[in-house]
Amino acid sequence: MEMARAIAAGEFSVYYQPRFAAGTLVPVSAEALVRWTARPDMSPDRFIPRLERNGAIEPLTMFVVATVCQDIHRLRNALGVNPKISINISPALFSKSLFADGLLDFISMNGIRPSMIEMEITESFVTHDLGAVVTSVTKLRDAGFEIALDDFGTGMSSLHYLDILPASTIKIDRHFVTGIGARPTCERIVASVLDMARAANVSTVVEGVETVAQLKYVSDLGCNEAQGFLLAHPMPFNDFLAFMLRHHKPRLQLVAAIPPLHTLSPEGC
Ligand code: G
Ligand code: MN
Numbered sequence: 435m436e437m438a439r440a441i442a443a444g445e446f447s448v449y450y451q452p453r454f455a456a457g458t459l460v461p462v463s464a465e466a467l468v469r470w471t472a473r474p475d476m477s478p479d480r481f482i483p484r485l486e487r488n489g490a491i492e493p494l495t496m497f498v499v500a501t502v503c504q505d506i507h508r509l510r511n512a513l514g515v516n517p518k519i520s521i522n523i524s525p526a527l528f529s530k531s532l533f534a535d536g537l538l539d540f541i542s543m544n545g546i547r548p549s550m551i552e553m554e555i556t557e558s559f560v561t562h563d564l565g566a567v568v569t570s571v572t573k574l575r576d577a578g579f580e581i582a583l584d585d586f587g588t589g590m591s592s593l594h595y596l597d598i599l600p601a602s603t604i605k606i607d608r609h610f611v612t613g614i615g616a617r618p619t620c621e622r623i624v625a626s627v628l629d630m631a632r633a634a635n636v637s638t639v640v641e642g643v644e645t646v647a648q649l650k651y652v653s654d655l656g657c658n659e660a661q662g663f664l665l666a667h668p669m670p671f672n673d674f675l676a677f678m679l680r681h682h683k684p685r686l687q688l689v690a691a692i693p694p695l696h697t698l699s700p701e702g703c
Contacts, residue, residue, distance in 0.1 A: 436490070437485070437490040437493045437494060438493055440472070441493060441494065441497045443472070444471075444472075445470060445471065445472035445473070446468055446469065446470055446471065446472075446494065446497060447468075447469055447471045447501075447670065448466050448467070448468055448469070448498055448501040448502065448505070448671065449466075449467045449468075449469050449668035449669055449670055449671075449674075450464040450465070450466060450467070450505075450519070450668065450669060450670075450671060450674035451464060451465045451467060451661060451666060451667065451668040451669070452464045452661070452665065452666045452674070452677065452678070452681075453465065453520075453639060453659045453660070453661045454659060454660050454661070454665050454666075455658070455659060456640070456649070456652060456653035456657045456658060456659055456660045457653055459660075459665065460681070461666070461677070461678060461681050462518065462659065463517070463518035463519065463520060463552070463659075464517070464518075464519055464520070464674065465519075465520045465522070465554070465661065465668075466498055466501075466502050466519055466520065466521050466522070467522070467668045468482075468494060468497075468498050468522075469668075482524070486524050486526050491524050491526060491527065492527060492530075492533070495521075495523060495524065495527060496540070498521060498522075499521060499537065499540060499541065500540075500544075502519050502521055502551070503540075503541060503544035503545075503546050504544075505519070505671050506519060506546055506550055506551075507545070507546075508671075508675065509675060509678065512675055512678075512679060513678055513679070516547070516549070516550050517550060517678075518549075518550055518551070518552060518580075519550065519551060519552070520551070520552035520553070520554050520580075520582060521551060521552070521553060521554065522554045522555075522556075522584065523537075523553050523554065523555055525555055525556060525558055525559030525561070525562045525567055526562060528555065528559065528562070528566070528567040528570040528571055529559075529562040529563040529566040529567050529570070530566075530570075531566060531569075531570070533570060534569075534570035534571075534573045534574055535573070537574070538573070538574065538577050547578070548574075548577050548578030548579045549578055549579075549580070551579055551580070552579065552580035552581070552582050552603065553571070553574055553579055553580070553581055553582070554582045554583075554584040554605065555567075555571065555581065555582070555583065555584060555599070555601075556583075556584045556585045556589075557583060557584070557585055557586065557587075557588060557589025557595060558585075558589060559595075559599075560589060560595070564598075567599075568598055568599060571599055571600065572600055575600040575602075580602050580603060581599065581600055581601045581602060581603070582601060582602070582603040582604065582605055582639070583595060583596065583599065583601045583603070583604045583605065584605050585605065585607045585641075586604040586605055586606050586607055586627065587606060587607045587609070587610055587623065587627060588607045588609060593630075596634055596636065601636060602636060602637060603636060603637045603638070603639060603658075604627070604631055604636055604637075604638055604639070605638075605639040605640075605641050605661075606624060606627055606628075606638060606639070606640050606641060606657075607641060607642075608641040608642020608662070609642075610623050610624050610627070611624065611640055611641060611642045611643055611644075611648055611652070611662070612642060612644070614645075614647065614648040614651045614652070615645065615647045615648065615651070621651065624640070624651070624652065624655070625655055628652070628655045628656060628657055632656065637658045637659070638657045638658045638659070639657075639658065639659040639660070639661055640652040640657045640659070640660050640661070640662075641661050641662060642661075642662045642663075643660045643661065643662030643663075643664050643665060644662055644663050644664050645664060646664065648662075648664070649664060649665075
């Protein structure tokens with residue numbers, strides 16, 4: 435009830451952080467990130483785990499999904515191409531048998547094609563009912579949504595997840611990226627995860643890129659996409675729209691020249 439009131443009062447908003455093709459630095463998609471704008475002192479890292487524990491994460495997630503659906507229409511009208519937005523879904527929700535069906539119905543009722551949305555799921559899903567999570571995620575994948583494994587490398591058996599979840603993308607956790615240029619072990623881990631992803635035929639996003647050296651390291655190693663403060667911070671929708679209008683449209687020809695990426699929509703977003 436309290437969550438419904440806070441959402442209705444406009445206490446939360448959705449920010450967007452662009453993701454870039456690592457080779458050309460063209461923005462190709464964005465991650466939707468919820469912010470408790472009425473409580474700037476509360477970072478998502480603090481309030482999301484609490485909501486996951488007390489069950490209030492579902493209404494907040496549905497608020498994010500509804501906002502993203504609306505914003506996708508606005509982006510599409512302004513940019514003239516189908517955007518791709520990724521949404522973080524708590525593993526606790528995927529372990530509820532009816533959640534995925536509700537999500538599918540909601541998104542299709544809003545006139546959004548599944549190919550325009552990627553669902554990010556963190557490796558912590560292993561602590562939930564694994565069978566139920568795999569069933570839900572497979573249902574979404576079969577309906578045409580992309581699936582990304584978030585925070586890759588921080589869980590306990592990443593390679594196992596890659597085998598059992600139908601993920602098309604992995605997002606290499608920023609912990610490893612932060613070590614590039616500072617800790618050789620992190621560099622070797624990033625290099626071998628990129629190798630492994632190629633072998634497993636999944637696309638790669640490197641998170642938390644903050645320096646040119648980090649960007650160069652991962653793009654030289656063939657990482658598909660980069661995300662991080664070096665390239666763009668999370669921003670409110672209107673700023674994101676202006677950002678995309680500035681950077682996206684004039685470079686559409688470039689996008690067509692990028693080697694096939696799972697994360698590019700067939701329309702050449
Ligand atoms: O777990 P997930 O990858 O969804 O977390 C995304 C969070 O990481 C967001 O809250 C976002 O603000 C933050 N973030 C995004 N890019 C960077 C970055 O380059 N550096 C740091 N420190 N945080 C980042
Ligand atoms: Mn994420």
